[in-house]
Amino acid sequence: MLPADCSRRLVAELQGALDACAERQLQLEQSLRVSRRLLRTWEPAGTLAPEARLEPETKEEDHSPACTPGPQDLKELELLTQALKKAVLARKVTSKAGERAKAPSLKSGSFATSPGMTASTPSWAPGQAGSCASEAKPTRGIRQTTVPAKGHPERRLPSAGNRARVGVGARATRPGPGLRDQHVALSAAPEAPESFTLKEKGSLLQLPTAFRKAASQNSRLWAQLTSAQPRDSTNATAAAKTYFLQQMQTASGRPGPVLSAAEVEAEVGRLQEACSLLRLHMKEELSAAPTDWTQEYRCLLTLEGLQAIAGQCLHRLQELHAEQPVAPCPVGRPSRAPPPCGGGAGPFWSPQLLLYSSTQELQTLAALRLRVAMLDQQVHLEKVLLEQEVGRLLLNGRTAG
């Protein structure tokens, strides 16, 4: 059995560790979902049933509620189908002008102007379902001829009925995202299935202009902000701030700047860090084999210097101990040791890059990171146990003495 309050704290810490792990797992799973979805076939943005690659399958999607056409649409569908039949007959004439001439006649308020939509229109009108099969083959051919016509950058497609088989086309309709070269992409489409996969066409993507502008502005502003920081330390603003803080301190009537609990903890943490760094250096020096007298002397000097520093750190700890016999902590959760890396005064956010060259390398990196985190957690748990015990021993010793 562990001593009572010692174990309570340990259990609390373990629960906390479990919660933290669970949180990380949740975040990871979210990222995994997103990534998996990206690597699959991309669905059109209308969030309908997954794209059907094969014609016959479109019949099943007839009754999807999102694309129930109204009577107006049905009429227009009728018109469109008529026009398509004519287009099939005129298929041999593949002039762009011919296609464009047809396009305006098909224009209507709520309807697709793009002949490219013909691929899916047969499936919309339930009444037309029968003609689906007959339209299927011709529409394939039409797609070939209408590909050049799709060079128009802005197409208004009804949001309810966006069943673009050529997933690429769907994106052309929304403001912003577009393909670098629609012709290139689309001419490749007729042969391959109409769906979009990252593997095949990922290198054709292009970020929207608005986004690119915002992103570059963002990095520019951050750069400006981080460069504005060091200037602060030399000018009147810094002096004004220091003066204000001093006035706050004196106005409070309390004697001198008292080290807050957080600051004491931070300092203790720093001294612990110092200890491990010193130890590391000591090991390095002791393990190095000096080849000549200069190296030997240097080693000696270093060791003596380390010893002096250790003494100073110890002295500082004793000072802290004397100042703060009991360190009042804020009510609430116990805080962790301050992180070894740079704190808040460093660059707030700078776009630093990490280059990796293979999947293997990335996996090693990630696995090591988690291992280090896990070890760190274990070390923390051991320290918790130890601190409780040592503290109790000391208190018992004091009260008894």
Next chain:
Amino acid sequence: MGRRRRLVDPAAEAGAGALPKVIAALSRSLPAGPSPEIFRRAKFDRPEAAPALWQLLFRLLSPRSADGASASLALEAQVCLVKSALRSQGYPRLVLAQLPEDGSRGSRELLLALSWLLARGPLPEQLLAQAHVQLGDEIPVCECEALASPGPRVPHVEAEGPVDIRCVQWLMGRLRFRWRCLIASQQEQCTLLSKIHLYTRGCHSDQRLGHLSVAETEMLRDPEGGQQLLRRLERENTGLEAALEWRRGELVFWRWMDTVLGACPPEAPAAATQPTFLPRIAERGLGRLELAARELRALQEELCEATGRRRAAWEARVGGQGRGPQWSSARQALQKAVEQELAALRWAWEQDRGPARPHGPHRLVRCEDEAPGGQHLRAAEVIQALRSQEACLEAALRRLQGQCRQELARLAGALPGLIWILPPRC
């Protein structure tokens, strides 16, 4: 009362319009920033300005991860948390602690507290960095973020009396299992990321990056989500511009704050009530200090022994040789070199920084060429650093486990034959 319409501030040399502009910029750069009118009313300690300032302070001081839950906290709870957070940061004025819990009064004091926080650190920038929109696939190369996150919130199970060791062992088993799952999921994520980076090669307008990140690709896949991302980015840009404007003009604000402080009645140096401490925490505070002291003492002893030996060996060796002029100049050079090294070492921990350890989140970029890209971090370097960290931690863990065993033996009292065996840790 008629002066309410105008700002009367002799310190605003740059013109009466400068101060409200600067305050407005400050407000825009902070999350949930109140209007400049609130600030002005706070100078005159108007009660109606108090709740907005309490809420602002709460927003600034609460841990960022608690955002969703904390927004719904009642004002009283927010007041409580703000008070305790300020106390733990060392806020010097006692008036704050004495303000009523319902958040109805004290706007001037709150204004002073806000300024105190602003003076001590670059608060708007830190908050903006925390809420920064991630465009790339970022991976932190150190564990700062994880460490900074809050520890156990509320003990789920307040065990009455001693806890069975088996319960602890079970919890630890669960923890180990969760870590294993985490590592497995992480490996899969790495594979997927790598593929996405590979497939989108050549798309990015920024040549350094070369390929898209998950966020960017997702934006192309889902234009609605992309619009949201764009809006968030634009909001962040607005905040950044406001922060820059604030930095340019903040001197006016500080001069004004001096007048605000001057308008306060002097604090009576009454006997401050000692903040109550829980014995458990005091124990821990003592424990930490003592532990650190013990470690340093042990280190000092080892160093003493090592230097003693080396010094003796050195004296024995050198004593026989003569001391010439080139010897003393060489010696001085060595001394200087060593001093510099040790100074750099001191600076390392005094500046809260490890020996050039990579820090912060980095954007992952897949780049196969072996070009010596100096300014960018390479995965191989990070892996090396992590391996050495791993070794250090393993050594530290073994040492601590040994110490733990010793302490438990001591606690167990005068039962010399009893050996405490801790549950195994992998």
